[in-house]
Amino acid sequence: MSAGDRPGLLPVEEALAKLMSLAESAPITEVERVALADADGRVLAAPLIAGLDLPPWANSAMDGYALCLAEWRGEPMAVSQRIQAGSAPKPLQPGSCARIFTGAPLPAGADTVEMQENVEVDGVGRVRFREPLKLGQNVRPQGQETRVGDHVLPAGTRLGPIELGLAASLGMAELQVRRRPRVAVVSTGDELVEPGLPLGPGQIYNSNRRLLITWLQRLGCAVVDGGILADDLAQTRAALSALSDVDLILSTGGVSVGEADFLGVALREEGELTLWKLAIKPGKPLTFGQFRGVPVLGLPGNPASTLVTFGLLARPYLLRRLGVQRVEPLGFAMPAGFTWSKPGKRREYLRARLEGGRVVPYPNQSSGVLRSAAWAEGIAEVLEGSTLVEGDSLRFIPLSEILG
Ligand SMILES: Nc1nc2c(c(=O)[nH]1)N[C@H]1C(S)=C(S)[C@@H](COP(=O)(O)OP(=O)(O)OC[C@H]3O[C@@H](n4cnc5c(N)ncnc54)[C@H](O)[C@@H]3O)O[C@H]1N2
Ligand code: MOO
């Protein structure tokens, strides 16, 4: 039975599991080396292996005095050298201590540092330690963070500011990453006009194209702009045929049951329709398949449906094709600040905010209202068949978890 004939609606978990296995069967494996400056949002193609110890040498965690604890007899000690960060110390003269600053290498022979607030310096420059000292205190030993050869990050890690900072700390100037997925963005609809042009009768501005292109770029994709496609089967076929060299065709609109909804028809005729009609709101007519071997993901045209289906399904699909393991947003449980009395057949994803520690939905949840998502801080999940009273717990997925 093909997806088009399937009775009922497909649970979102099943759709996601299917998309994940399809993604795993079509991995994007080509690798390129990129400078750290160009690596934000990309995916590591090989583990990041430390080529040096971190720290490379024992150093002081405080501004103060370094000594060999076994040599301290409770008497004041002479200061035999001054060691700043970035300098190379001499071995510690026996019986003395060294003036030392945070991040400066410990001299050979020293094993303990006292912070300057706990010492007194006498008239002849000797240092009296006022507090009891503990062996190794305020010392950051060589390799305490990382040893040469450690696998610091696994392949499949998505790179962001922290990972890039870590790579920089290991002296790496370039990283091996998976190549950017090539994603074609196609908007369907006779009514669509690009911003900047005048609107004719019955026309609206194309918002999905900008939303998706921006989001895909943040995800590290190379976007091919497929423009606006008229609601016409022949044009739909021709446009899809021209996109034979991309990793994914991502379209919006034209997937419902209207007489101008041609995407599913084109897939059935010249490819395959694998998924159609999910038990989610918004986003029900989400369509997945292939056209002449090229994967096609057809998101519903209503802008809030586009947002929800891209965040919950398309984004995980693309990341999994790059080898990223944890791709699904987790979110967290929060108490509802509202009542939900009519249980639905579809799982609902409400555009919502946190106010006073409670989830508050935008008053207009129409899937045509993108403003709901601009107001929102996240997406709140109301399970199918369930009712909620204020204070009941529900999952809240912050938009920051999925945007990028
Ligand atoms: N008889 C039925 N009608 C509809 C059903 C149904 O089950 N039976 N499902 C509804 C649901 S739910 C959704 S979601 C929509 C999805 O329809 P499509 O994905 O085929 O999208 P279109 O009909 O082409 O457009 C829907 C809506 O979105 C606007 N749109 C489309 N593209 C854009 C764009 N790029 N930027 C801004 N706005 C866009 C379009 O003008 C329509 O208003 O179908 C329901 N109908
Ligand atoms: O499934 Mo639709 O996105 O509710 O309007």
Ligand SMILES: [Mg+2]
């Ligand atoms: Mg349309």
